[in-house]
Amino acid sequence: MVRAIERTGFDQKDVVIVSGIGCSSRASGYLNFNTLHTTHGRALAFATGLKMARPELKIFVIMGDGDCSAIGGNHFIHACRRNIDLNAVIINNQIYGMTGGQYSPLTPQGSKASTAPRGTLERPFDILKLARGAGATFGARGTAVQPRQLEQLIARAAAHKGFSVVESLSQCPVAYGRRNNLGGPVEMLKSMKEKSISVEKATAMDENELEGKILTGVHFSIEAPEYAEEYYRTVTAEENH
Amino acid sequence: MPETKPILMQGNEACAEGAINAGVRFFAGYPITPSTEVAELMAAKLPDIGGVFMQMEDEIASMAAVIGASIGGMRAITATSGPGFSLKQENLGFAIMAEIPCVVVNVQRMGPSTGVPTAPSQGDIMQTRWGTHGDHPIIVFSPASVYETYYLTIAAVNLSQKLRQPVVLLLDEVIGHMREKVLIPGGGRLIVEKASDKAPADWKPYDDKGVTPLVPFGFGRYYHVTGLYHDQYGFPTSDPRQVERALDRLHDKLKKYRDEIVLTNYIGHREPKVAIVAYGCTVRSARAVIKKAYWQNRLPVGLLSLQTIWPFPDREIKELAEKADVIIVPELNMGQLVGEVERCACGRAEVIPLNRYDGEMITPDQLVEKMGRWLS
Numbered sequence: 183m184v185r186a187i188e189r190t191g192f193d194q195k196d197v198v199i200v201s202g203i204g205c206s207s208r209a210s211g212y213l214n215f216n217t218l219h220t221t222h223g224r225a226l227a228f229a230t231g232l233k234m235a236r237p238e239l240k241i242f243v244i245m246g247d248g249d250c251s252a253i254g255g256n257h258f259i260h261a262c263r264r265n266i267d268l269n270a271v272i273i274n275n276q277i278y279g280m281t282g283g284q285y286s287p288l289t290p291q292g293s294k295a296s297t298a299p300r301g302t303l304e305r306p307f308d309i310l311k312l313a314r315g316a317g318a319t320f321g322a323r324g325t326a327v328q329p330r331q332l333e334q335l336i337a338r339a340a341a342h343k344g345f346s347v348v349e350s351l352s353q354c355p356v357a358y359g360r361r362n363n364l365g366g367p368v369e370m371l372k373s374m375k376e377k378s379i380s381v382e383k384a385t386a387m388d389e390n391e392l393e394g395k396i397l398t399g400v401h402f403s404i405e406a407p408e409y410a411e412e413y414y415r416t417v418t419a420e421e422n423h
Numbered sequence: 424m425p426e427t428k429p430i431l432m433q434g435n436e437a438c439a440e441g442a443i444n445a446g447v448r449f450f451a452g453y454p455i456t457p458s459t460e461v462a463e464l465m466a467a468k469l470p471d472i473g474g475v476f477m478q479m480e481d482e483i484a485s486m487a488a489v490i491g492a493s494i495g496g497m498r499a500i501t502a503t504s505g506p507g508f509s510l511k512q513e514n515l516g517f518a519i520m521a522e523i524p525c526v527v528v529n530v531q532r533m534g535p536s537t538g539v540p541t542a543p544s545q546g547d548i549m550q551t552r553w554g555t556h557g558d559h560p561i562i563v564f565s566p567a568s569v570y571e572t573y574y575l576t577i578a579a580v581n582l583s584q585k586l587r588q589p590v591v592l593l594l595d596e597v598i599g600h601m602r603e604k605v606l607i608p609g610g611g612r613l614i615v616e617k618a619s620d621k622a623p624a625d626w627k628p629y630d631d632k633g634v635t636p637l638v639p640f641g642f643g644r645y646y647h648v649t650g651l652y653h654d655q656y657g658f659p660t661s662d663p664r665q666v667e668r669a670l671d672r673l674h675d676k677l678k679k680y681r682d683e684i685v686l687t688n689y690i691g692h693r694e695p696k697v698a699i700v701a702y703g704c705t706v707r708s709a710r711a712v713i714k715k716a717y718w719q720n721r722l723p724v725g726l727l728s729l730q731t732i733w734p735f736p737d738r739e740i741k742e743l744a745e746k747a748d749v750i751i752v753p754e755l756n757m758g759q760l761v762g763e764v765e766r767c768a769c770g771r772a773e774v775i776p777l778n779r780y781d782g783e784m785i786t787p788d789q790l791v792e793k794m795g796r797w798l799s
């Protein structure tokens with residue numbers, strides 16, 4: 183993400199990193215920008231207020247899978263719907279990492295979790311489909327094992343005007359891998375690489391062939407009016423005294 | 424002198440006017456009776472003065488957006504009622520911990536739960552004090568008239584900025600919906616400063632030496648804002664010494680500015696035998712009683728009205744208890760603030776509650792009846 187920000191040429195002082203609560207959300211505290219570590223699930227709502235107060239800021243919002251899609255699910259769909267210019271980066275390790283491995287709305291069906299010792303019955307979201315359905319105008323998926331592609335995707339999302347979502351598949355060997363016999367970090371990354379296939383290549387494949395695959399790349403990119411800009415168009419600026 | 428013109432308005436309207444005149448340029452909220460007029464007025468007015476109105480998806484998001492806007496340098500406010508106030512609690516705690524200025528208006532209605540949504544009540548006294556988790560400080564104002572609503576809203580905004588401390592403006596249905604004359608100074612023009620950075624080079628967001636004004640995001644002062652215990656630059660710590668110091672810091676700033684925060688008003692006899700301690704709409708019934716009993720009949724009675732209920736006006740109650748034999752505490756609840764009055768009176772005066780929780784006001788007659796026994 184930092185490399186992507188450098189690539190966009192944004193001024194450091196204009197960049198803000200907002201995050202929720204979870205292992206992934208601790209990232210904001212390690213970055214040399216204005217950083218805002220909020221409450222569990224609410225990062226997008228904080229970011230919405232900040233963006234509306236200071237539309238010139240470039241705001242990245244880091245969330246975990248549980249953070250964004252469970253407790254924060256409502257804020258997520260409404261941020262998508264408004265098409266407000268925020269760059270959401272979802273670090274999806276498919277589990278509640280910080281609290282020790284409970285299943286999240288992005289945990290694959292059948293996976294074991296501390297709260298699903300027999301495997302979860304729940305069907306996961308496809309977060310990009312959800313985003314698109316809710317009105318987001320940019321959606322992309324990358325993985326931790328292909329950092330160069332991820333960097334490109336985040337840079338494209340940042341350049342996009344409107345609400346963008348980048349799902350970054352990552353891994354949690356301790357709370358997810360071990361319980362599901364997926365090996366250590368290296369094995370998990372290897373298997374992530376094997377399963378990954380670009381959206382372009384996938385168009386030539388049928389449903390059976392795509393079973394269990396991770397579709398990487400830009401899933402959608404649409405132009406639509408952006409909320410903050412539209413709002414300020416309707417506002418009368420206060421007189422300067 | 425600029426002309427001061429009387430205007431007839433509702434408490435909720437006075438709140439919106441007061442906020443705008445105090446420089447508030449951001450409102451985020453979610454509709455709920457009996458607070459909705461505040462949102463509607465802000466929606467009508469803010470776009471004409473460069474401000475932002477947002478109707479969020481719920482009260483949790485509204486509270487979050489207000490904090491976000493405040494970090495961006497806009498004075499920000501939200502308004503709700505009991506059920507919505509409950510939803511705001513987690514993020515209210517965040518704002519207290521991270522020392523982000525903001526004002527939360529709670530126009531109380533009758534609970535628990537959906538209760539009687541249109542009936543007056545003072546049931547949220549303890550929720551405003553202890554609604555969010557942890558050992559936090561809070562400032563709560565409770566106006567007793569439309570006029571007081573206007574001025575206390577301004578005071579809430581300014582105090583919140585100065586102390587970087589959330590302030591709750593606790594109205595009730597009666598005050599929110601009642602129409603009264605308000606005197607608003609005319610002629611003057613408020614200058615709302617755009618967010619800027621005028622802090623000295625060695626500015627720290629959480630300076631050990633005391634509260635510093637917030638430098639909003641986007642001015643090249645790189646710091647972290649978190650709900651975790653943090654050091655002078657905002658970065659997380661769990662070092663016991665720093666943790667203890669950080670919690671003391673939150674409480675010490677309220678202690679230091681106590682006299683600016685704790686506002687009360689006494690009317691009546693200098694040496695009262697029977698005194699009333701009231702806040703919010705019940706002050707009005709109490710005032711009617713004092714008018715007759717003291718101003719007309721010169722009986723030894725008095726009324727201490729509390730504009731600030733938290734931090735609790737302990738010294739004022741102690742003083743009153745030294746003089747009065749009896750303190751009557753009327754509340755539209757089953758008895759919430761009366762416990763604090765008792766604690767501070769410490770046996771020096773007998774403390775007697777007068778409670779009503781049927782969705783109706785406490786009448787002057789009810790008060791007279793309670794007091795009568797002690798006056799004969």
Ligand SMILES: Cc1ncc(C[n+]2csc(CCOP(=O)(O)OP(=O)(O)O)c2C)c(N)n1
Pocket residue numbers: 203204205206207222245246247248249250273275277278279280281286
């Ligand atoms: C209101 C609230 N509920 C629950 C928690 C406990 N909690 C902290 S992190 C977390 C889950 C984090 O999972 P995820 O968002 O996937 O992030 P990860 O740790 O996996 O990166 C939970 C439930 C909390 N901090 N706040």
Ligand SMILES: [Mg+2]
Pocket residue numbers: 204246247248273274275276277278279286
């Ligand atoms: Mg996770």
